[in-house]
Amino acid sequence: MINKIVQTMADALAGARDGMTVLLGGFGAVGQPSVLVEALIETGVRDLVVVANNAGGGKGGLAGLMEAGRVRKIICSFPRSANSTIFEELYRAGRIELEIVPQGTMAERIRAAGAGVGAFFTPTGVGTKMAEGKEVRDINGRTMILEHALRGDFALVEAWQADRWGNLTYRRSGRNFNPVMAMAADTTIVQSQHIVDLGGLDPEHIVTPGIFVDRVVHVPYGDPPF
Amino acid sequence: MINKIVQTMADALAGARDGMTVLLGGFGAVGQPSVLVEALIETGVRDLVVVANNAGGGKGGLAGLMEAGRVRKIICSFPRSANSTIFEELYRAGRIELEIVPQGTMAERIRAAGAGVGAFFTPTGVGTKMAEGKEVRDINGRTMILEHALRGDFALVEAWQADRWGNLTYRRSGRNFNPVMAMAADTTIVQSQHIVDLGGLDPEHIVTPGIFVDRVVHVPYGDPPF
Amino acid sequence: MSATTEAKPWDRLKMAERVARDIPEGWYVNLGIGMPTTVADYVPLDREVIFHSENGVLGIGPRPPEAERDPWLINAGKQHVTLRPGGSFVHHADSFAMIRGGHLDLCVLGAFEVAENGDIANWATSENDTAPAVGGAMDLAAGAKRLWVIMDHTTKDGRPKLVHRCGYPLTAVGAVKRVYTNLGVFDVTERGFTVIDMAPGVDAAMLKARTAAELHFQA
Amino acid sequence: MSATTEAKPWDRLKMAERVARDIPEGWYVNLGIGMPTTVADYVPLDREVIFHSENGVLGIGPRPPEAERDPWLINAGKQHVTLRPGGSFVHHADSFAMIRGGHLDLCVLGAFEVAENGDIANWATSENDTAPAVGGAMDLAAGAKRLWVIMDHTTKDGRPKLVHRCGYPLTAVGAVKRVYTNLGVFDVTERGFTVIDMAPGVDAAMLKARTAAELHFQA
Numbered sequence: 001m002i003n004k005i006v007q008t009m010a011d012a013l014a015g016a017r018d019g020m021t022v023l024l025g026g027f028g029a030v031g032q033p034s035v036l037v038e039a040l041i042e043t044g045v046r047d048l049v050v051v052a053n054n055a056g057g058g059k060g061g062l063a064g065l066m067e068a069g070r071v072r073k074i075i076c077s078f079p080r081s082a083n084s085t086i087f088e089e090l091y092r093a094g095r096i097e098l099e100i101v102p103q104g105t106m107a108e109r110i111r112a113a114g115a116g117v118g119a120f121f122t123p124t125g126v127g128t129k130m131a132e133g134k135e136v137r138d139i140n141g142r143t144m145i146l147e148h149a150l151r152g153d154f155a156l157v158e159a160w161q162a163d164r165w166g167n168l169t170y171r172r173s174g175r176n177f178n179p180v181m182a183m184a185a186d187t188t189i190v191q192s193q194h195i196v197d198l199g200g201l202d203p204e205h206i207v208t209p210g211i212f213v214d215r216v217v218h219v220p221y222g223d224p225p226f
Numbered sequence: 227m228i229n230k231i232v233q234t235m236a237d238a239l240a241g242a243r244d245g246m247t248v249l250l251g252g253f254g255a256v257g258q259p260s261v262l263v264e265a266l267i268e269t270g271v272r273d274l275v276v277v278a279n280n281a282g283g284g285k286g287g288l289a290g291l292m293e294a295g296r297v298r299k300i301i302c303s304f305p306r307s308a309n310s311t312i313f314e315e316l317y318r319a320g321r322i323e324l325e326i327v328p329q330g331t332m333a334e335r336i337r338a339a340g341a342g343v344g345a346f347f348t349p350t351g352v353g354t355k356m357a358e359g360k361e362v363r364d365i366n367g368r369t370m371i372l373e374h375a376l377r378g379d380f381a382l383v384e385a386w387q388a389d390r391w392g393n394l395t396y397r398r399s400g401r402n403f404n405p406v407m408a409m410a411a412d413t414t415i416v417q418s419q420h421i422v423d424l425g426g427l428d429p430e431h432i433v434t435p436g437i438f439v440d441r442v443v444h445v446p447y448g449d450p451p452f
Numbered sequence: 453m454s455a456t457t458e459a460k461p462w463d464r465l466k467m468a469e470r471v472a473r474d475i476p477e478g479w480y481v482n483l484g485i486g487m488p489t490t491v492a493d494y495v496p497l498d499r500e501v502i503f504h505s506e507n508g509v510l511g512i513g514p515r516p517p518e519a520e521r522d523p524w525l526i527n528a529g530k531q532h533v534t535l536r537p538g539g540s541f542v543h544h545a546d547s548f549a550m551i552r553g554g555h556l557d558l559c560v561l562g563a564f565e566v567a568e569n570g571d572i573a574n575w576a577t578s579e580n581d582t583a584p585a586v587g588g589a590m591d592l593a594a595g596a597k598r599l600w601v602i603m604d605h606t607t608k609d610g611r612p613k614l615v616h617r618c619g620y621p622l623t624a625v626g627a628v629k630r631v632y633t634n635l636g637v638f639d640v641t642e643r644g645f646t647v648i649d650m651a652p653g654v655d656a657a658m659l660k661a662r663t664a665a666e667l668h669f670q671a
Numbered sequence: 672m673s674a675t676t677e678a679k680p681w682d683r684l685k686m687a688e689r690v691a692r693d694i695p696e697g698w699y700v701n702l703g704i705g706m707p708t709t710v711a712d713y714v715p716l717d718r719e720v721i722f723h724s725e726n727g728v729l730g731i732g733p734r735p736p737e738a739e740r741d742p743w744l745i746n747a748g749k750q751h752v753t754l755r756p757g758g759s760f761v762h763h764a765d766s767f768a769m770i771r772g773g774h775l776d777l778c779v780l781g782a783f784e785v786a787e788n789g790d791i792a793n794w795a796t797s798e799n800d801t802a803p804a805v806g807g808a809m810d811l812a813a814g815a816k817r818l819w820v821i822m823d824h825t826t827k828d829g830r831p832k833l834v835h836r837c838g839y840p841l842t843a844v845g846a847v848k849r850v851y852t853n854l855g856v857f858d859v860t861e862r863g864f865t866v867i868d869m870a871p872g873v874d875a876a877m878l879k880a881r882t883a884a885e886l887h888f889q890a
Contacts, residue, residue, distance in 0.1 A: 002697050002719045027507040027544070028530035030523070078585040081530075091583055098583055103506060104548030104591030108343070111545040115764075116771030116814055117334070118365030120346040123594045124552060127625035129576075130590060139344030139374070148365070165721070165730075165757040169430070172524040172541055176507045179543040183772060199756025204395070205431050206759040207543070209729050211699045211721070211774050228478050228500045253726040253763070254749035256742070304804040307749075317802055324802055329725060330767030330810030337764040341545075342552030342595055349813045350771060353844035355795075356809060391502070391511075391538040398743040398760055402726045405762040409553060425537025432540040433762070435510050437480045437502070437555050 004166040005195060005216045009039035012189050012217040016043045016154065019072075023110065023152035023181035024052035024062060031174035033156040033191045034061045035219045040156070046070045051110070051152060053103060053177060055079035055087035066090055073097035075150070077106050102130060105147050107180055113151035114183025114212070122147055155185035159208070159216075162192035163199075166213030167206045175207065182212045191219040230392040231421060231442045235265035238415050238443040242269045242380065245298075249336065249378035249407035250278035250288060257400035259382040259417045260287045261445045266382070272296045277336070277378060279329065279403060281305035281313035292316055299323035301376070303332050328356060331373050333406055339377035340409025340438070347372055381411030385434070385442075388418035389425075392439030393432045401433065408438045417445040459653040461605075461634040469494040470649070471560060471602055471632050475501050479557035480550075482506070482592055485529040487602050488560040497536075504556060506588040508547040511539025528588065551588065551595040559596035561589060563603050563628075565618045568644035568665040570628045572601060573620035586623075593624035605633035605662055612664035614638065614645060635659060643668050678872040680824075680853040688713040689868070690779060690821055690851050694720050698776035699769075701725070701811055704748040706821050707779040716755075723775060725807040727766040730758025747807065770807065770814040778815035780808060782822050782847075784837045787863035787884040789847045791820060792839035805842075812843030824852035824881055831883035833857065833864060854878060862887050 006012050013036070022040070026032030041064055048071050055076050056062035063086040065071055079087060079098060090096040101109070102124050112120055121144035125131050135146040157178045160171040168190060170178055182188045195218045232238050239262070248266070252258035267290055274297050281302050282288030289312040291297055305313060305324060316322040327335070328350050338346055347370035351357050361372040383404045386397040394416060396404055408414045421444045462470060464487055472494030475481060482504045483489045492512070495501045503512040505527040512527060513534035521532040542550075550556060563574040572593055576584035593599050606612055614631065630648075631638040636659060637649035646668040647659060659667055681689060683706055691713030694700060701723045702708045711731070714720045722731040724746040731746060732753035740751040761769075769775060782793040791812055795803035812818050825831055833850065849867075850857045855878060856868035865887040866878060878886055 001717075002721075027528075028526050030507075030526055078587045079583045080585045088583070100584065100586055102586050102590040103544075103588035104552055104595070107544040107548050108341070108552070111768075112346070114772050115334070115768035116349065116773060118347040118349070118363075118368060118370045120338070121344040122552060123342065123344070124591045126594065127571075128590060128622045130586075137344075142344060144344045163757060167757060167759060170541075170543075172430070172522060172535075173505075173507050173509050173526055174524045175541050175543045177544045180545045183768065183774075201757075201759075202431075203730070203754055203759045204398070205428075209759040209761060209769075210757070211723070211729060211769055227498075228502075253747075254745050256726075256745055304806045305802045306804045314802070326803065326805055328805050328809040329763075329807035330771055330814070333763040333767050334771070337549075340553050341549035342554060348771065350810045352813065353790075354809060354841045356805075389538060393538060393540060396760075396762075398741060398754075399724075399726050399728050399745055400743045401760050401762045403763045406764045409549065409555075427538075427540075429511070429535055429540045435540045435542060435550075436538070437504070437510060437550055 003164045005164050012215050013039050013043050016045045018045050019047045020153035021049040023155040023185050024050055025157045025178035025181050027053050027176035031158045031176050031178050032061055033158040036156040036191050037061045037065055041065055041068050047072045049073045051075045053077055055084055057081050057083040075099040077101055077103035109147055109150035110180050110184045113149035119146050119148045152185035155181040155188040157182050157190045159190050159192040161194045161196050162190055162216045163196050163201055166210030166216055167201050168208035170207055179208045182208045187214045188212055190216045192216055193220055229390045231390050238441050239265050239269050242271045244271050245273045246379035247275040249381040249411055250276055251383045251404035251407050253279050253402035257384045257402050257404050258287055259384040262382040262417050263287045263291055267291055267294050273298045275299045277301045279303055281310055283307050283309040301325040303327055303329035335373055335376035336406050336410045339375035345372050345374045378411035381407040381414040383408050383416045385416050385418040387420045387422050388442045389422050389427055392436030392442055393427050394434035396433055405434045408434045413440045414438055416442045418442055419446055462651045467602055467632055480504055482556050482559045484561040486562050489529055491560055506547055508542045511536045548591055551591050554597055556596040558598045559592040560600045560602055563601045564620050565613050565615050566601050566628050566631050567615050567618045570626040570640045571618045572623045572628050573618040574623045576621040589623050593627045598629045599627045600630045601628050602632045605635040612662055615664040681870045686821055686851055699723055701775050701778045703780040705781050708748055710779055725766055727761045730755045767810055770810050773816055775815040777817045778811040779819045779821055782820045783839050784832050784834050785820050785847050785850050786834050786837045789845040789859045790837045791842045791847050792837040793842045795840040808842050812846045817848045818846045819849045820847050821851045824854040831881055834883040
């Protein structure tokens, strides 16, 4: 019997290692695999490259991982926000590297990795600093630049429902980067609000089929409204 | 009030013109927009380029369009099947052009057109006849070839449910190429088994958001089992 | 005739209202963070305009009362929103396929500068800004069918933001089709900026004085 | 010891059964049209193997009785199938993202020829075949983590199908990891074909006589 559901955070994060690239789902406060990130801090791994839309906000989650000194580099579209003080301090001190990627290019680079596409031409960023050093080509009357697939060793994902095959649904805007990142890592690890029996998810409504998922850990924190 | 639902086939196919490229959803007998294809024959347009997985089977649908002499070229992955006699006769007689594309490359080329990606590198077809004349590049240790976006003037799509904003669901393997092609045409035209009120589709379960759809025509032909 | 002292520049709400007036029913529209987001407040619900947000929300409705907020439903500005009947959710790659694939009829962004050739600079205020936040601006600017900008006509210290060529790092080249400022509305045409509307009391002389590019006036 | 006259080559069902034996629980597997499809019949349902079909079906179950067919549920071979609990539907681009992205543990295809360097030819029988049907074979061969081939050891007129280099147009280069024929099972290794199993009564001499490539035998 296939059973991707694991019982402990240690099992969920088994194989975490220094220097790995971690794809981190979530957008704003929604769809963040925060409990998995806390557990990642616990493992003690360091020198991480983190791919996430934001460079962390407040104290917990990614900001906590950075504050603990575990992040060598962050690849994101939006490093600065109202409460991104930890990132900004580290960045000013030269203690963290930053690669800024347009949000859609980031999503598409991750999807490309998941879909086995090595690189693609996109109009985003043409004529800007983002195009520096990149191949430029006119395609069908449009100038485009070449962007490469962006893959992770781990993807940390938050889902709404999961079954033992790893099939996932998400809740509303909690979908965001999660299904895309789930496709694009060697090991995809999910924290799910709900665990349902196999067959409990409508096959038409599964957003991430289990083929993309390696491990699921149950992290219930209450249904809305809170 | 937005209302993409049209009442006649003439309205559904308004703007059809000679020489245009038509993306045709469906795989096997499932998810074929057959009634729209019949209506396309009625319009009398000719010199069409048709993109479809198969080169038509039996007598109706795409085979009928070809038999009526309206198709100049077909782009597909699987031209021959047990009952593709009309295509084969035309092809032997030199009366139809054929471009064979690997099925996944075809899906990805259409998706690229819908997603604004001009071209992409794929490992599919490397070292085969499909690679002839195409740019070859090693990316991350893998040899890949460059494939270009494939766009349509019209996409003809079959859906299971639709609302007046053009939101769509599909039924089981009727999904196939339909959602991908819906993204990739100047005008996307849908025949839907069911029409539902706006709000009648769960926002989590809509497969093709109405942004990709221009016109919907109601073609009920009975719920299974037949 | 009228002296510039009589000018009554539009305030931010009036600017948003002015943009909203030009959005017809049926358009798919992405509104940037900040002032652009307020445009939605001036589109009546019975004029069906479908608002998109980068984080995979299509069909955004009015802001909810605080008690009715769904913690899982935010827009790209991280504000709580609602979903209209007919709305839907997609993931980030599909959301940007809508953007990059030219499926949005309109995107409205703020900007630091807009040039008469349609270039826009809205993400970094200096080449030396080492950690600027680009978000989805480059994808939106390059991908939407139309890019409109809503911004003050000048900076707080009075420097023009409508310019001959952008000095700040670009977000996209030749993308802007129209600019709404507190002083007027400007189409970006092959000749450069063409004035198509002016706030009450604003005249050509005032606009020229506050613009660092040539202005064309409709006959 | 045994003469080739005593050989009892596997029939098609035995070949499918032999492949099925090697597929462990938990693998995601795509079975090509024809003989490969029958492999699924020999994987017991309680050994959970998740079968994928190019047309966006994941978790295919047994063939349904004719009366219970759902007209909307077919596999890539256009046969009616069922869906297991836990199965799901995706569109064609997502289905081939699974394939091209290396998410399938295994693909089993038929072939005209397999070469000792792992090349496979299975879609066109001649350079002059002007309308060959490639379907998803090239994507599957290039994309799956492992490609196994199931085919007769020789053509109907006795020509070897395990060859030094393919003569027919290629489907993919260096992709095949293992070949199951009616005479034996062959791993494709750096040295070429290595025999890892033989049908009852088949011996090395018989295999060599019917193979147009060097064969290595396990010590």
